Amino acid sequence: MPSYTPPTQDMQFVLHDMLKVAESDLPGYDELDREFTGAVLGEAGKLAAEVLAPLNPVGDAQGCTLENGVVRTPDGFRDAFEQVRAGGWPALDCDPDYGGQGLPYLVSTAVGEMFSSANMALNMYQGLTHGAYNAIHAHGSDDQKATYLPRLATCEWGGTMNLTEPHCGTDLGLIRTKAEPQDDGTFRISGQKIWISSGEHDMAENIVHLVLARIPGGPDGVKGISLFIVPKFLVNADGSLGARNALSCGGLEEKMGIHGNATCVMNYDGATGYLVGEEHAGLKAMFTMMNEARLGVGLQGYAQGEVAYQNARDFALDRLQGRDVTGEKNPDGPADPIIVHPDVRRNLMDQKAFVEGARAFTFWGAQMIDASHRAGDEEAEAAISLLTPVIKGFLTDKGFETTVLAQQTLGGSGFTREWGLEQFVRDARITMIYEGTNGIQALDLVGRKLPKDGGKAIMAFFDMVKGDIKEMSGEDADFDSAFLEPLKAASKDLQAAGTYFMQNGMKEPNNALAGSYDFMHLFGHVCLGLMWARMARAARAALEAGDGDADFLNAKIATGRYYMARQLPVTAAHLARIQSGADPVMALDAGQF
Incomplete structure (x- = not known):
């Protein structure tokens, strides 16, 4: 069974020796001394290593099941998710006005890495919820914020993003889902969405779907897309849950990896929806989720590389095979550990050098997001906008490559399920695909981000x-x-x-x-x-x-x-x-x- 040790020493080095966060004048950074960040990372790491990581192979083996319209998550997921919730981890960087702790996004990023390394599939449930929280926080009305944000911040309610349809993925201008206006100001949402991560599950009282749809008579293409809140259960005026909305999970995708996360076909059959922001401005609002999601996916890529590297390193230190050509290093044993061999060293060094560089790159990007959001730094906003496709595309390509290198370190053992490396390879593979394939990230970088503003x-x-x-x-x-x-x-x-x-x-x-x-x-x-x-x-x-x-x-x-x-x-x-x-x-x- 694979193991995971939170890399808190390296995280502390990046935060305090490289980024020097405690010396920053960004709002909220004055609290980030070594003792404070050490305590936060220590507690999060303990939860990741002792609760989340042991469930990773369980989620992979069992997957999710659909029973009478309800998705059941793997054994232990509900209890673990409740421990994550009880510790306040989902609300770490959320607005204190809506039940959040108000810490910098950088701190949440560091915690998110550990949770993703330990159990990527389980962590996705809160990750999608956080994205929905951000979109509503940025574009929702005051009433919408008051109704949804406190429960999304704590993950009492889950959240999703619904973009893709059976006939279109990247080209959102082809979306067909309809949103018909009603006399009471709501909309009737009808259509089908596919590949919806965390679309239905048994770990939250309600699930708040953010759905892209077209209002009849609107412009063609992406200019005619609007964004809607479509909750699984309607919410009464007093905040209690009301009637079940006209939406359902029509099936679960059979996937290569992340089996513990429910990837759903979602059917909307005249469901009640609430417009977020202005009509026909849905794409802008949805990209509030997408941009954070893309940085989060880049993090997932190297986080899988981190846990794979740890297990490859430990195997190389323990596995005996052959002798060091410069002289035996384990004279009392039948052979030397394989870490003495230069090609194994090369393999491990490729992994280690990438993971530690990627962590620094991602933390630096998170600090730019804090500078943009907390200090209104326009240069930081421009910089992270430019770098987001690089973080998503490059780190997931290299993250997957790192898991394969780690698997290779184990030789035949890496190809067998009991050692866990093949799961890391399968789980990492999706990061190169979702939230915009890496080819799309490259086109976005060169076609839009590079020439922007001259x-x-x-x-x-x-x-x-x-x-x-x-x-x-x-x-x-x-x-x-x-x-x-x-x-x-x-x-x-x-x-x-x-x-x-x-x-x-x-x-x-x-x-x-x-x-x-x-x-x-x-x-x-x-x-x-x-x-x-x-x-x-x-x-x-x-x-x-x-x-x-x-x-x-x-x-x-x-x-x-x-x-x-x-x-x-x-x-x-x-x-x-x-x-x-x-x-x-x-x-x-x-x-x-």
């Missing part, structure tokens, strides 16, 4: 990297050589790719679109290179000051060196593919495939 956000990113390199250079020649020179080279590759798009993408858009996926990965590697330079500098400073665990800090620097030497140079290959243009990609006629 490329202002990407130019600000380049300036920031240059500023970091300038600030960090000259302190230590070895550091400059190992970290800053590779970062500078990778950043130049990213700039060259952007220049290629500007010069060739306008006259032939396919030249940009054919290179979009490579650009997303090139950008991701530059971001992780930047994170590793910052972390290595922070670790070096802590060592010089005599603060912290020297073994941990030295390992941090060595891992960063590995990333810069062995992973970051791939930016040159991505640039070469981008500069090859669209011709190699588009060479075949459709019938030749």
